[in-house]
Amino acid sequence: MAAGPTVLETVQDLAKVNGSSQTENQVQTGLDDKLQKRLQQLIDSHPVMLFMKGTPEEPKCGFSRKVIVALKGEKVKFGTFDILSDNEVREGLKKFSNWPTFPQLYCKGELLGGCDIVISMHESGELKEVFIDHGVDIVGSGAGTGGTAEPTGLSANLNSRLQSLINSNPVMLFMKGKPDEPECGFSHKVVEILKQEKVDFGSFDILTDDEVRQGLKVFSNWSSYPQLYIKGELIGGSDIALEMQKSGELQKILTEKGIEKKEMLEDRLRSLISSSPVMLFMKGTPDAPRCGFSSKAVNALNEEGVSFSSFDILTDDEVRQGLKVFSNWPTFPQLYYKGELIGGCDIILELRNNGELKATLSE
CATH class of the missing domain: 3.40.30.10 (Glutaredoxin)
Incomplete structure (x- = not known):
């Protein structure tokens, strides 16, 4: 059974695709000839060239720092360019290489990839193979330990x-x-x-x-x-x-990195309020109210034959406190119709006594 492609083979294919796009599809990038030429010269200025944020001595982002550590572990000489120092290069290189983020590592003019790809290749030993295959000089002996640098002077x-x-x-x-x-x-x-x-x-x-x-x-x-x-x-x-x-x-x-957006409280409150045409935020449930005002509100709605949903604010303090601010209404129960606040117990009872409750909740 044939083995699947290695990271090296995948990256080499990616490099070929990007390499061809840099020559065949330059017109599509929208970059002028002068900038394209400058970018190519920068890429070719060193056998191993890293476009990063900051300098090797002072990286300006953790991903750039991590690639620097990997390259030092590989014992190779490499050049760098601080893309924070030149916005024309920074934005132009994204289009030129068809790679939207930094750092970007090149070997003999070919794009290898960003931080995740470089680290994966470094840890698997494939990065060294790429350097050897491309005739990149290895400085000193040994492959280096790779990974992140161990801090010094700390217990x-x-x-x-x-x-x-x-x-x-x-x-x-x-x-x-x-x-x-x-x-x-x-x-x-x-x-x-x-x-x-x-x-x-x-x-x-x-x-x-x-x-x-x-x-x-x-x-x-x-x-x-x-x-x-x-x-x-x-x-x-x-x-x-x-x-x-x-x-x-x-x-x-x-x-x-798989970091999901959290539902903000305001978004959650809007979602709850709109979850039913008639929505009652109360203490307890319609079958077991936990305060007299909630009980009166439930009875008024039932007497008028109004179908409604409810939320027990005693089960969720975030909703309980948040809804007071959101609606600018400090007490419960709170009755909403089609996302709009009607009011609390007194207003509900007043509307019922005036014969307006059912009509208000069916407009």
Whole structure:
């Protein structure tokens, strides 16, 4: 039985496709000749060329940092270009290579791929085969250990603790303060970004633990806060998070990593309110009301022969408290018709006594 294609073969096929597109389909990219020529020159400037965020000494995103570590583990010489320093190159290369994110690694002018592909090939040993096949010089001896760089100067206990904290949530933010009370503008900015992306995330207030605060700087090789991690990988700080959000890269990474958007409370409340034409938020259930006002509201609706659905706000405090703010109505029960608030117990009874309740709920 024939074995399936290796990562190497898959990537080589991908490189061939991208390589042909760079020559045969350049007209379709919409790039002018001058920029195309410049991009090709940059790609060909080193046998192994990495387009990244930042520099090898100071990567500006966790994915770039991870590829740098892999290349150092492979003992190869490589050139780099900081795409944050030149927006023309950054945007142009996405079209030129038909690859929307960074970093991008090239070998002898052929695109190998981004972080996930490079790391997969590195860990399987296939990346070294590509370099050897293409005649790339290996510096020194040994294949290197690969993986992520082990932080230096940290105790084993602290190293283990930091790793545990980073992986305690799929999306983890080390910040100053708490999400509800950020204590610096940069932390506030990243919290807002994650809320806008509708992402459920964990956080750690580095102001409460100086060992973590100082240790994480060494562990991540990132000197400032906040620090955002996704599935254990450092993304960066506030500027990078904002930049990635604006370009759509942040949402792409979240999707690729299997991070689902959470249903925001306001969206959930709207969905509940609209789940039935007549919706009653009450204490208890129609068969077993848990307060006199809810009981009166249920009786009034039943007496008028109104068909309705209900939600027991005693079973969900998030809905209970959220609905007070959402509707600007501080008490329960609350009656809605076609998504619009009618009112509470007194209004329901008044409408019934005036003979208007059934008509109001059937307009």
